[in-house]
Amino acid sequence: MAGILKTVTGKSKIDLSKKTFAIVVAEWNEEITEPLYQGSYQSLIKAGVKSKNIIRKSVPGSFELPLAAQWMVDQKEVDAVICLGCVIQGETAHFDYICQAVAYGIMKVNLKSNKPVAFGVLTTLNKKQAMDRAGGKHGNKGEEAALTVIKMIELQN
Numbered sequence: 001m002a003g004i005l006k007t008v009t010g011k012s013k014i015d016l017s018k019k020t021f022a023i024v025v026a027e028w029n030e031e032i033t034e035p036l037y038q039g040s041y042q043s044l045i046k047a048g049v050k051s052k053n054i055i056r057k058s059v060p061g062s063f064e065l066p067l068a069a070q071w072m073v074d075q076k077e078v079d080a081v082i083c084l085g086c087v088i089q090g091e092t093a094h095f096d097y098i099c100q101a102v103a104y105g106i107m108k109v110n111l112k113s114n115k116p117v118a119f120g121v122l123t124t125l126n127k128k129q130a131m132d133r134a135g136g137k138h139g140n141k142g143e144e145a146a147l148t149v150i151k152m153i154e155l156q157n
C-alpha cells in the first residue's frame with residue numbers, strides 16, 4: 001500500500017511555492033471528508049505549497065465534484081485539483097451510479113483540461129472501511145491524492 005508515499009521523497013524538482021491547488025470537498029459523510037481534507041492540505045504544505053495558494057471549495061455530494069473541478073481548472077491560476085469525497089454503499093443502486101459518474105466525470109476533466117485532477121473519493125461498503133482510509137489503519141487517501149497531483153505536476157514540467 002501507499003506506493004505513492006514511498007516515491008514522493010525529499011525536495012521537489014519544481015518550485016511548488018509558485019503553484020496553486022484547489023481542493024474540492026464533498027459535504028456528504030463530512031466526518032470522513034474533513035480528515036481527508038486535512039490530509040491533503042497538510043501534505044501540500046509539507047511539500048512547500050503556500051497556504052495562500054490552496055483554495056478550498058465545498059460541494060453538497062460527490063456527484064457534484066466533477067463540475068466543481070471543471071470550474072476550478074477553468075481558472076487560469078489553478079495548476080491542479082484534488083477532489084475529495086466518500087460514497088458509502090446503501091441499500092439501493094445509488095452507490096454504483098454515483099461512483100461511476102464521479103470517476104468518469106473526474107477523468108473527463110483531467111483529459112479536457114490537461115491539468116491533474118485527483119480522484120480522492122472513497123467508495124466503501126461501510127463507514128469503518130472509510131474511517132480506516134481517512135487517517136486510520138490504511139492511511140489517509142487525502143494525503144495520497146495530494147501527493148499524486150504533485151507527482152503529475154512534476155511529470156508535466
Ligand code: RBF
Nearest residue numbers: 026028060061062063064085086087088094098
Ligand atoms: N454523496 C456522497 O458523497 N456520498 C454518499 O454516500 C451519497 N449517498 C447518496 C445516497 C442517495 C440515495 C442519494 C440520493 C444521494 C447520495 N449522495 C451521496 C449525494 C450525491 O452525491 C448528490 O449530492 C445528490 O445526488 C445530488 O446531486
